[in-house]
Amino acid sequence: MAKRLTQQDIARMAGVSQATVSLVLNNRTDSGVRIAEETRARVLEVIRRTGYVANPIARRLHDQRNRILGVFTYEAVFPSTRADFYQPFLEGIEEQAEEAGCDLLLFTSAKATSGKRRIFSDDSRIRLADGCVLLGRSIDRDDLAQLVKEAIPFVSVGRRDDAGGPVPHVGADYAAAVRDLVDRAVALGHRELAYAGAGTGAESSADRLRGFKQAVAAHGVKGTHVQSAGLGQLLGAGVTCVLAEELSDGAALVLAARERGLSVPGDLSVLTLGAATRPAPDDVRLTGFRIPRREMGRRAVQALTEVLEHGTTPQELLACEFVEGTTLGHSTAQR
Amino acid sequence: MAKRLTQQDIARMAGVSQATVSLVLNNRTDSGVRIAEETRARVLEVIRRTGYVANPIARRLHDQRNRILGVFTYEAVFPSTRADFYQPFLEGIEEQAEEAGCDLLLFTSAKATSGKRRIFSDDSRIRLADGCVLLGRSIDRDDLAQLVKEAIPFVSVGRRDDAGGPVPHVGADYAAAVRDLVDRAVALGHRELAYAGAGTGAESSADRLRGFKQAVAAHGVKGTHVQSAGLGQLLGAGVTCVLAEELSDGAALVLAARERGLSVPGDLSVLTLGAATRPAPDDVRLTGFRIPRREMGRRAVQALTEVLEHGTTPQELLACEFVEGTTLGHSTAQR
DNA sequence: TCAAGATGCTAATTCGAATTATTACAGGGT
DNA sequence: ACCCTGTAATAATTCGAATTAGCATCTTGA
Numbered sequence: 001m002a003k004r005l006t007q008q009d010i011a012r013m014a015g016v017s018q019a020t021v022s023l024v025l026n027n028r029t030d031s032g033v034r035i036a037e038e039t040r041a042r043v044l045e046v047i048r049r050t051g052y053v054a055n056p057i058a059r060r061l062h063d064q065r066n067r068i069l070g071v072f073t074y075e076a077v078f079p080s081t082r083a084d085f086y087q088p089f090l091e092g093i094e095e096q097a098e099e100a101g102c103d104l105l106l107f108t109s110a111k112a113t114s115g116k117r118r119i120f121s122d123d124s125r126i127r128l129a130d131g132c133v134l135l136g137r138s139i140d141r142d143d144l145a146q147l148v149k150e151a152i153p154f155v156s157v158g159r160r161d162d163a164g165g166p167v168p169h170v171g172a173d174y175a176a177a178v179r180d181l182v183d184r185a186v187a188l189g190h191r192e193l194a195y196a197g198a199g200t201g202a203e204s205s206a207d208r209l210r211g212f213k214q215a216v217a218a219h220g221v222k223g224t225h226v227q228s229a230g231l232g233q234l235l236g237a238g239v240t241c242v243l244a245e246e247l248s249d250g251a252a253l254v255l256a257a258r259e260r261g262l263s264v265p266g267d268l269s270v271l272t273l274g275a276a277t278r279p280a281p282d283d284v285r286l287t288g289f290r291i292p293r294r295e296m297g298r299r300a301v302q303a304l305t306e307v308l309e310h311g312t313t314p315q316e317l318l319a320c321e322f323v324e325g326t327t328l329g330h331s332t333a334q335r
Numbered sequence: 336m337a338k339r340l341t342q343q344d345i346a347r348m349a350g351v352s353q354a355t356v357s358l359v360l361n362n363r364t365d366s367g368v369r370i371a372e373e374t375r376a377r378v379l380e381v382i383r384r385t386g387y388v389a390n391p392i393a394r395r396l397h398d399q400r401n402r403i404l405g406v407f408t409y410e411a412v413f414p415s416t417r418a419d420f421y422q423p424f425l426e427g428i429e430e431q432a433e434e435a436g437c438d439l440l441l442f443t444s445a446k447a448t449s450g451k452r453r454i455f456s457d458d459s460r461i462r463l464a465d466g467c468v469l470l471g472r473s474i475d476r477d478d479l480a481q482l483v484k485e486a487i488p489f490v491s492v493g494r495r496d497d498a499g500g501p502v503p504h505v506g507a508d509y510a511a512a513v514r515d516l517v518d519r520a521v522a523l524g525h526r527e528l529a530y531a532g533a534g535t536g537a538e539s540s541a542d543r544l545r546g547f548k549q550a551v552a553a554h555g556v557k558g559t560h561v562q563s564a565g566l567g568q569l570l571g572a573g574v575t576c577v578l579a580e581e582l583s584d585g586a587a588l589v590l591a592a593r594e595r596g597l598s599v600p601g602d603l604s605v606l607t608l609g610a611a612t613r614p615a616p617d618d619v620r621l622t623g624f625r626i627p628r629r630e631m632g633r634r635a636v637q638a639l640t641e642v643l644e645h646g647t648t649p650q651e652l653l654a655c656e657f658v659e660g661t662t663l664g665h666s667t668a669q670r
Numbered sequence: 671t672c673a674a675g676a677t678g679c680t681a682a683t684t685c686g687a688a689t690t691a692t693t694a695c696a697g698g699g700t
Numbered sequence: 701a702c703c704c705t706g707t708a709a710t711a712a713t714t715c716g717a718a719t720t721a722g723c724a725t726c727t728t729g730a
Contacts (some may be wrong), residue, residue, distance in 0.1 A: 004462070004686095005462075006685095006686060006687085007686065007687060007688095008686080008687095016709075016710085017709070017710045017711080018686090018687080018710090019687095019688085019689080019709080019710060019711080019712095020708090020709065020710075021687090022686095022687060022688055022689080023688090023689090023709090025687090025688095026687095026688075028688095028689090032690085032691095033689095033708095034706090034707060034708055034709085035708070035709080036707085036708060036709085039708080039709080050485070051461070051462065051481075051485055051487075052462070053460055053461075053462045053463060054686080054687060054688095055396075055401075055685090055686055055687070056401070056403075056463050057392055057395045057396045057401055057685090057686080057687095058396055058685075058686035058687045058688090058715090059686080059687060059688080060392050060715095061392050061393055061396050061685090061686080061687080061714095061715050061716070061717095062686085062687055062688050062689085062714070062715055063687090063688070063689095063715085066463075067460075068440070068463070076426070076429050076430070076433075077425075077429060078422055078425040078426045078428075078429050094441070103440055103441060103442055103460060103463065104440070104441040105403070105438050105439070105440050105441075106429070106438060106439040106440075106441065107438055108429050108432045108433045108437065108438055108439050125391050125402070125438060127390070127391055127392060128391065128392065128395075128401075128403070128438070150339075339716095341715090341716060341717085342716065342717060342718095343716080343717095351679075351680085352679070352680045352681080353680090353716090353717080354679080354680060354681080354682095354717095354718085354719080354720095355678090355679065355680075356717090357716095357717060357718055357719080358679090358718090358719090360717090360718095361717095361718075363718095363719090367720085367721095368678095368719095369676090369677060369678055369679080370678070370679075371677085371678060371679085374678080374679080389716080389717065390715095390716055390717070392715090392716075392717095393685090393715075393716035393717045393718090394716080394717060394718080395685095396684095396685050396686065396687095396715090396716080396717080397684075397685050397716085397717060397718050397719085398685085398717095398718080399685070
């Protein structure tokens with residue numbers, strides 16, 4: 001196998017020392033460093049001809065920065081099942097990385113012990129990159145704590161609770177988005193609302209439920225929380241508007257209602273809160289909000305840049321955009 | 336920020352040398368290396384207490400292998416439009432990389448001059464990776480030649496003609512797949528066939544057309560080649576079976592025929608050759624073949640491993656699988 | 671008692687690039 | 701001839717871990 005070129009090789013070809021090549025390569029012109037124009041040109045010519053690039057490993061060993069940003073996901077990055085949901089995040093990440101002149105390193109080598117990747121395995125390669133973007137619905141608590149503790153530059157896509165310290169993240173403001181939906185529902189006369197979904201576990205779930213509770217409390221209306229959306233149970237309780245955490249649950253609810261001869265949103269309003277862990281039928285245009293996924297990806301990379309440059313701990317929540325669907329209408333409940 | 340522990344630190348704490356720590360850490364017990372049980376225990380205890388882990392960077396530097404595989408695509412990797420087509424390749428690549436314990440580097444930094452990326456720009460970072468997988472319908476001829484000339488370890492997904500030397504690749508055997516389709520058509524009585532599509536430019540196109548010509552010649556039947564599939568023209572020429580290079584062209588042809596009141600495959604058989612540069616309607620179940628995209632991705636990474644380890648130039652074509660659709664039937668032409 | 675052989679560990683080197691300290695040399699002034 | 705000042709380049713060191721050669725020390729057998 002053709003051995004990789006080193007600075008020493010370039011130096012020999014150009015008839016200079018390794019140090020000179022390094023100086024030329026890094027365009028060092030500060031005090032005390034002088035390279036004759038003629039020499040510089042000669043070295044650059046050899047570099048151009050050979051297509052030499054510095055070994056990122058050696059570079060990183062010496063200082064920090066190799067213009068490589070890591071992307072860690074607990075599951076495979078390119079699976080068709082989740083593609084629809086994760087793709088926009090990755091598009092945003094890729095876009096912004098391109099803009100920043102950085103390459104992306106996908107940590108596919110992470111040992112998939114018992115089906116799930118772990119950030120810290122026997123020889124974690126996380127430090128190969130300058131910094132790292134974390135992607136996933138929920139992220140292992142211990143992994144997160146260790147990242148913070150070891151001061152590894154990273155940014156999570158999605159808000160995360162503290163883990164032995166504040167966790168840098170770029171998330172979506174689910175609480176505000178859900179409050180907004182409740183506001184709209186109440187404005188349309190709804191007084192008996194229900195939140196259907198876990199509402200716990202991942203931060204994204206908790207945030208949604210919190211927004212729901214805040215809003216119903218503020219309006220002084222009735223808001224119940226059920227794990228799964230049983231249509232009969234909901235109707236029996238007099239609920240007129242259901243907020244389904246999971247997209248597919250919302251869609252299923254609409255179909256079930258229509259099956260029973262009920263009208264949506266005539267008899268029941270159904271809102272979705274954008275979580276998509278399962279594929280959903282796309283023939284139901286649910287009212288809800290759009291998660292700014294692409295934008296989150298972009299901002300996460302920008303935030304990572306800030307972490308790298310200033311050692312800050314950025315935390316940011318992006319607003320979700322209301323989506324006018326066909327499943328929210330006036331309440332028809334007699335009071 | 337607390338500085339990271341080094342082996343030197345551990346050595347001092349345990350009252351031994353850095354070399355000893357390394358030996359203990361790697362559990363080296365081969366010939367010539369001996370560490371007293373008591374010493375080993377002492378070192379391990381310090382390691383356990385401090386939670387020390389070896390710096391992966393320094394480790395890599397020493398063993399000359401970054402375990403980074405590059406993925407080069409001329410377009411963005413995560414675009415929603417082409418996702419359906421490229422995704423399976425990437426899935427395969429990711430799978431196999433994971434198995435090989437390598438990380439994937441996406442060359443997002445490649446300058447997009449005039450909308451298209453180039454492998455060799457002013458400061459190409461292609462050599463950041465140990466080797467590289469190339470993905471794309473057609474790959475710039477000069478780029479390819481330079482890769483060969485500079486002996487950069489790489490493997491192309493898709494067959495490529497020589498470019499100043501043989502190009503390592505893992506492709507699909509389009510020629511054989513098309514021959515098979517022609518065989519089937521002829522067996523069903525078709526004697527006037529047409530190939531609709533470029534048939535040139537990318538190797539994948541040329542291979543298909545070549546297979547077509549070989550097969551019609553072997554059977555002694557009539558086979559014409561048209562650039563675009565004009566229904567009237569084809570029917571006027573007495574064609575009973577059309578092989579459309581482009582998936583969407585095939586679908587369009589079927590729809591156009593039915594529009595005219597013709598039956599497919601009653602009056603006209605339409606076969607597709609799997610090329611998908613444009614999205615196609617999916618309500619027509621065309622007969623044709625399946626490109627083993629995921630397997631191609633996997634094999635490409637395996638081939639790259641071989642290139643890296645033995646400096647070989649693997650070339651391999653994977654078989655396509657026949658897909659029984661609804662658009663191939665008996666010829667009804669009177670002879 | 672003294673060479674041969676085991677045993678246990680360490681000094682020194684290596685990987686590739688970045689940086690600091692230092693040398694070599696030319697030309698100008700006295 | 702001698703010192704001084706720029707200028708241009710290099711030698712040497714650094715990063716952290718892996719590896720090899722080799723140095724003590726201790727046994728053992730004749």
